[in-house]
Amino acid sequence: MKLKMMVLTLFSGVLILGACSGNQSNQKASGSKEAEGAYPSQPIEIIVGFSEGGGTDTMARTLQPILQKELGESIAVRNMPGASSALALEYVNEQESDGHTILFQTDLVRVFPTMGMTDLTYKDFEQIGIGAMGIANFTVKDKSSLKTFDDVVQLLKDGNAKVGVAAIGDPWHLTLEIVNSVVGGDAEIITYDSGSNAAMAAMKGEVDFSISGVNEVVDLLRAGDLRSLAVMDNKPFDVDGIQSIPPVTDFVSDLDKYVPEGTWWGPAVKSGTPEEIVNKIRDAYNKAINSDEFKEFTKKRAIVLTDIEDSQEYTKEITEKTSWLLWDIGVGKRSPEEVGISRP
Amino acid sequence: MGELSLIGESLASFFTVKIMLLFLLGTVAGMAVGALPGLTTTMGVSLLISFTWGMEWIEAMVLIVSVHIGGTYGGSTPAIFLNIPGTPASAATAMDGYPMAQRGEGGLARGLATFQSFLGTILAAVLFLIGAPILLDLSMNFGSWEYFLLAMFGIILSANLTAESLSKGLISGILGLALATAGMDKITGVQRFTFGESALMDGFSLIAVLIGVFGIAEVIDSIMKLKPPLKAEKFQSSIPPWKMLLKFLPAGGRSSVIGAAIGAIPGVGADVAAWVSYDVARRRSKKPETFGKGNPEGIVAAETANNACVPGTYIPMLALGIPGDAVTAVIIGGLLLHGLQPGPLLLTQNPNILNQFFIILTISAAFMLVFGLFFSYLFQKILSVPRSIVLLVVTVFSVVGTFAVNNRPFDIGIMFLFGIIGFLMRKVGLAAPPLVLGLILGLMAEQNFRRAMVSSDYSFVPFITRPISLFLLVCIVFLILNQNQFLSKRLKNVWGKIKPKGASL
Numbered sequence: 001m002k003l004k005m006m007v008l009t010l011f012s013g014v015l016i017l018g019a020c021s022g023n024q025s026n027q028k029a030s031g032s033k034e035a036e037g038a039y040p041s042q043p044i045e046i047i048v049g050f051s052e053g054g055g056t057d058t059m060a061r062t063l064q065p066i067l068q069k070e071l072g073e074s075i076a077v078r079n080m081p082g083a084s085s086a087l088a089l090e091y092v093n094e095q096e097s098d099g100h101t102i103l104f105q106t107d108l109v110r111v112f113p114t115m116g117m118t119d120l121t122y123k124d125f126e127q128i129g130i131g132a133m134g135i136a137n138f139t140v141k142d143k144s145s146l147k148t149f150d151d152v153v154q155l156l157k158d159g160n161a162k163v164g165v166a167a168i169g170d171p172w173h174l175t176l177e178i179v180n181s182v183v184g185g186d187a188e189i190i191t192y193d194s195g196s197n198a199a200m201a202a203m204k205g206e207v208d209f210s211i212s213g214v215n216e217v218v219d220l221l222r223a224g225d226l227r228s229l230a231v232m233d234n235k236p237f238d239v240d241g242i243q244s245i246p247p248v249t250d251f252v253s254d255l256d257k258y259v260p261e262g263t264w265w266g267p268a269v270k271s272g273t274p275e276e277i278v279n280k281i282r283d284a285y286n287k288a289i290n291s292d293e294f295k296e297f298t299k300k301r302a303i304v305l306t307d308i309e310d311s312q313e314y315t316k317e318i319t320e321k322t323s324w325l326l327w328d329i330g331v332g333k334r335s336p337e338e339v340g341i342s343r344p
Numbered sequence: 345m346g347e348l349s350l351i352g353e354s355l356a357s358f359f360t361v362k363i364m365l366l367f368l369l370g371t372v373a374g375m376a377v378g379a380l381p382g383l384t385t386t387m388g389v390s391l392l393i394s395f396t397w398g399m400e401w402i403e404a405m406v407l408i409v410s411v412h413i414g415g416t417y418g419g420s421t422p423a424i425f426l427n428i429p430g431t432p433a434s435a436a437t438a439m440d441g442y443p444m445a446q447r448g449e450g451g452l453a454r455g456l457a458t459f460q461s462f463l464g465t466i467l468a469a470v471l472f473l474i475g476a477p478i479l480l481d482l483s484m485n486f487g488s489w490e491y492f493l494l495a496m497f498g499i500i501l502s503a504n505l506t507a508e509s510l511s512k513g514l515i516s517g518i519l520g521l522a523l524a525t526a527g528m529d530k531i532t533g534v535q536r537f538t539f540g541e542s543a544l545m546d547g548f549s550l551i552a553v554l555i556g557v558f559g560i561a562e563v564i565d566s567i568m569k570l571k572p573p574l575k576a577e578k579f580q581s582s583i584p585p586w587k588m589l590l591k592f593l594p595a596g597g598r599s600s601v602i603g604a605a606i607g608a609i610p611g612v613g614a615d616v617a618a619w620v621s622y623d624v625a626r627r628r629s630k631k632p633e634t635f636g637k638g639n640p641e642g643i644v645a646a647e648t649a650n651n652a653c654v655p656g657t658y659i660p661m662l663a664l665g666i667p668g669d670a671v672t673a674v675i676i677g678g679l680l681l682h683g684l685q686p687g688p689l690l691l692t693q694n695p696n697i698l699n700q701f702f703i704i705l706t707i708s709a710a711f712m713l714v715f716g717l718f719f720s721y722l723f724q725k726i727l728s729v730p731r732s733i734v735l736l737v738v739t740v741f742s743v744v745g746t747f748a749v750n751n752r753p754f755d756i757g758i759m760f761l762f763g764i765i766g767f768l769m770r771k772v773g774l775a776a777p778p779l780v781l782g783l784i785l786g787l788m789a790e791q792n793f794r795r796a797m798v799s800s801d802y803s804f805v806p807f808i809t810r811p812i813s814l815f816l817l818v819c820i821v822f823l824i825l826n827q828n829q830f831l832s833k834r835l836k837n838v839w840g841k842i843k844p845k846g847a848s849l
Contacts, residue, residue: 087542200687
């Protein structure tokens, strides 16, 4: 009997250890002293605000070994899903600003001021870089009567278009609002949780067209059941295995100041992190996104490498533009002013 | 034949030490939760899922599917020897199994149950391989209207069949639907019932609720009336003679089809499959009066169908992304976690996935057969573990498992809260399955209804003009109008004799 109990206890013990192994670097010595001298002085954590296996997680895990090599300290990726990644922002904000907790930021940070998932904004973080972007594109089913982006614009101007996006406040919805404000259109929005589901709805004919990231629908485009009419950019997008996708600016030149639009990813640290640490991480990140491994990853997934120079400034501008746009069209939940985002 | 060579190719990748160990662990763990009354397959799978986070998706599926198969089978042993079904799915097995055991034919009954469970899984796995691609082809015709109706159908059917009465079932179902409204509304971004708690923004964690109502509620219930360990007699198992197996082959085939078909309907699970198959067998028998008195055919019908139900539930799960019960909801969660989106996109992401599931199912069935036939003493050991230790282990697993999903202590609180709610529900005779199904399917029903409305300019007409939608609508109306005559009547005359308490999904 005793033996049986021991075995049971051992067995559950092993499982507990296994379950908790993701958290082993939880405890951190407050290291303001060593932060000055040698960074990194302890293992680094990358916090991902989404579950394992998703697009954000996969990208973080592709970068992790390269960053680890560059920084010379072990790096663990930790997933902290919930509240559209707002929980991850809050967690990082509670840690020391010593560069040992890196947030894998996504463009969602720009909608929080008005959508209200968290009070944290770009000001609470120092954006290390924004190296990769999933560009928005307009897709229709293969047999759709919409042949070019001009047809899309006409449909929006007529005002009875039904458009599929992933969620309110996501880059695909923002893309629609931008186009509508420029061409003076209107549309009924239907949300489908993800860009690929929205594209499926277009294939089923539930919506006239869908907006999603090229990276989300690249398999469907290659299969030929879905057609992409334009990308929200000012240059054509060449994807392996399909025809080059024209930019929206070929059809509506006024859209030039709003492109590129899409979802983006890049590391950030808590604001107040010493500059030399930020620079050190930035150098490592720049090397990582220029590595062959990462380039191959982005090519396969139809993700675009950006040329954003000052990512903190970019985050500021895009947050102001986006949150006020959402507030002005009435989908925002609170005025961006409440969290100190001024009108651009 | 190209198909077969493809299966062969995938097969090779399964023969690694790690994967075989996972099959072994899953089968034994599944049999244990199946055999212990009160612990259900749903609970076993929910507890295990968080331990699969770090695994490759295929390893995770190996573990989960073998628990699912082992658990569905495991309930038969206490049903036969002790007249206590280990899970609700094996309640029908007790009807003839226990009389056989009393006659001293328990070993034969158990051997038969084991072999038929194996047969049912294999035959239904073949049906899965045929059915899933057909439904996948159809899936492009499933729009928001159809998804909404399927979700409602599942909740109503579950309310109808798993509860004492339709009204009590619907109370649980509506409670589940209400719970599903908590969290940030994905369509407008409005926060509903979150009370400013950011951990509630994605709604209640399904795993926390599942573990609460199935695990913790059972623990509380058992503490209230601490039962002594089951008197484990000597469980023997004899391999049934070939002649007997051959004789039951047609009945087994019929039961497999019934089991797989019922599995493919959202909202009903292995328990219903077993009862329907049992009832059909009795009606078709030349000597229906021998049923319930130790007729081996009763065991054949029940045990084949409840295991055949498992591959059946995987058909809509993979082809449409619709979880028909709690176990498949957990599996879908696991697939999403590994970047695989069930539904029409699945084959473009992983063209081989149906074959891989087929292989996992057949290997699990083989493990189950071997362990069932040759390791009877395992069951004896499992059933003689003192109740207090079982409860302790379940509690520890519940806490760790719940926490590991999101790394949030908040979820542990939710789990205990729903443990208490689940316990109170049992006390007043409200069944847990419709609640869980309401929570699982509620968001799907709501979102798809709203999409359907916007898409059709707020007209209900497409519900009638779309063919699949019309068919589903007719089914739902039929179900409600005939709730006392149709399925439920034939079920309920048998059902009344052994009323499964807190039936699993």
